[in-house]
Amino acid sequence: MNARFFPILLALDLTTASYGVQSLEGDLRKNGDAVVSIFEDQRAVLQRSSAVIREGRKDLCYGVVISADGYILTKASEVQKISSLSVIVNETKYDNAKVVATDPTWDVALIKADAQGLFPVSYAPSADLPQGTWVVANGASSTTRRRALVGIISAKPREIPASGGAALGVILKKDSKGLEIEAVNEKSGAQEAGLQKGDQITALDGKKVSKIEQMAEFMKDKKAGALVKVSIKRAGKEQELDVRLAAKGELFDEKSRNDQMSGRFSQRRTGFPRVIQHDILGNEESVGGPLLDLEGRCIGMNIARADRAQSFAIPVEDLKILAEQLTKNAAH
C-alpha cells in the first residue's frame, strides 16, 4: 500500500448560489429523517438491544446486549480507566455497571449491569454479506430514544494490521548496558502497566533479552492488543508486569491529511484480526454498538471509526466466540 496518496483538495466556497443550482432538502438525504424512518424495525432493535455506555452524563460509546441478565459487550479502549460506568438500555438507566472481562486483541470489554429481562441481540448466521448490503447502527442518542444511522457494506472483510506494528511504548536509553527505559509513552500499555524510567527490561514472556535486536525479533510477529509478560529490574529488585501492546502508529498524535478531514475518529482503529467494513458515518462515540442487517439481526459489533470514509465492525462469527469466552472468563 502506498504510504502517501493524493489528497482531495478542500473545497472552494460553493455556497454562493449561481443560476440553476438545485439542492436536496436535508430530510431526504441518505441519513435524513424521511429515509431513516423506513428503518423503524431496525431502530426498534437498537432501542431494546443496544446500550448507551455513560460516565456520569457523558456518553462514552454504545454496547451490544448479549444476555437478559445484563451482560453487554462494548469497545474496551473507550471505557478503560473509567471508575463509574452507567448503562442505558431502552429507557432504563443502570448505575454501577462493571467491566468484568476484556479481550485486548479485539479491544472488546464485557460489562455487567444489574439488570433483568433485557432483550439480547439475535445473531445473524454470517457476516459474509455482499458489498452494497444495507446495514444499520447507533447514531446520536437521547436518554430515552436510540437513533439509527444507515449505510452499506463497503469493502472486503479482512485483517487490519496494527499501524506501524505492535509496540510496548517505551524509548530505550542509548549506549546503556542492557535495555534501560529512557521514557514511557503516555498512551501506551507500558504506562498502564506502570513501567518507569530507569527500569531495566530483562525478559519478555520469560525469554531473556539484553539487546535491542532481540527485542525487535520478539515483537516482529506480535499483534497490537496482545499481552506480554515484561520482566524488569527496578532498584535491584526483579518484577514481572503484564503489558498490553499498542499499535505504534496510534501512540503519537501525528495526524495525516486524511485524518484532518475525518472529524472525530477512534483512537484505536488498527490491529484487528478481522473486520467487515461499512460506510456509516459516526464519530469515536458511535462505536461499540451492534451492526444490524435489514432483518434486525446482529451481523457484528462496531469497533472503530477509522476515518471519514471507513468504519469497521467485528464480524458476528468472531463476536459470538468473544461473547462466550468473555462470559466464561468473567465467571471465574
Add this chain to the structure above:
Amino acid sequence: MIPSAGLRDAEQGGKLPHSDPEMSNLHPILLLVILPVMALAAPERPYFNDKKAPENRKDLEAIQKTLTSVLPKAREATVCIDIGEGSGSGVIVSAEGLVLTAAHVAGGVGKELTVILEDGKRLKAESMGLVSTTDCAMVRITEKGTYPFVMMDRENSTKLGDWVFSLGHSGGFDKDRGSVVRLGRLVRMAETTIQSDCTLIGGDSGGPLFDLEGRLIGIHSRVGEVLAQNMHVPIQEFLTHWDEMTRGEFVGDGPFAKKPETGKGFLGLATEPRPEGGLKVTKVGRESPAEKAGVKEGDVLLKLNGKVLQSREDLQNLLKEMAPGDKMALELLKKGKPETLEMKLGER
C-alpha cells in the same frame, strides 16, 4: 443506441467511444440476432429514483438489489492511479484503456503514470489533456490490451435525489480491501459540480460516481469540511471538453492543475560546440529526459525541432521558448551515424 460498424475504429483513434460494451466484441452477423434481446435488456430508470424517499422495506430491497447487481462491473473498471509521490483513483471508459480522472490527480499533460487494476496488476499509462478549471483529466493506458470499462451517462439523465454510489481507492491501493463503495443520493447539482452524500477521502480523487444503472455520472474532485459535502465533476463536463483532452491540451488556468511555465523545461545534458558544427554532448544527467531518450556522452547534436544548433546559446534559446512536457525531436550523430530521438522536456 445501435452502434454502427465504423465506430469501433473511431474509438481506437481516441474519439468518443460510442459503442455498447457487449456489442463491441461481437461478430457483425451475430448483431442481427442479438440486437432485439439487447434492446430489451437496456437499463431502465429505477422506479425508486422517482420517489421522494424510500417508502417501505420493498424499496430498500430494490435499491440494494440494483446496487449489488451493477457493482461488480463498476468495480472492475475502477483503478488506482499511482503518480509516484502519491495516488488517486480513476475509471476506464473504453476497451482500449482510456481512463477518466481528476486534473489534480493527473497533475499535467503527457506525464508518465501507473494504473493499478482491482486485481493488483500494474500498467504503464500517460496523462492526456485536462481541464484545470473544473478538475477533468484523461489518462491513457499505454500497454496494449482489452480492458474492462463502464458506460457513461451521455444523456445527462440523472436528477437531484437520484441514488448513486461512489468507488475509489480511499487512502491508497489495498489489495485485500479492494476499492471502497459508498451509497448516497445526489444532493446538489450545479453546472460544473455535483454533490452527493457518498463520503470521500484522500485517495478517492479521480474515482467514479455511478448511477444505479451502473453508468458513470461523475468523477470525485473535492470535499467540504462538513462530512456530507462531497463534490464530483459531472460527466457532461468531460464530454464538453472531450476532443481537447484527447488532443492532449491543457485547458484553462487552474486551480486544479498548474500550467507548465515556458523556460522551466529540463533536458539534462551539457554540451560544447564542435569546430565542424553541432554540439558535442559532454555529460548526460542520470534519470534525465535526455538519458531516457537514449542520448549518450559523445553524441553530436545537430538540430532541435528542425532548427540548426551551432552554439550553446542556440540550444538555450530554443529551450527557453519551451515548457515542461513539450515534445521535441533531436537530430544527432551517434558514432557518426545520423539519428533522430524524440523526447519530452522534464520539469526543472
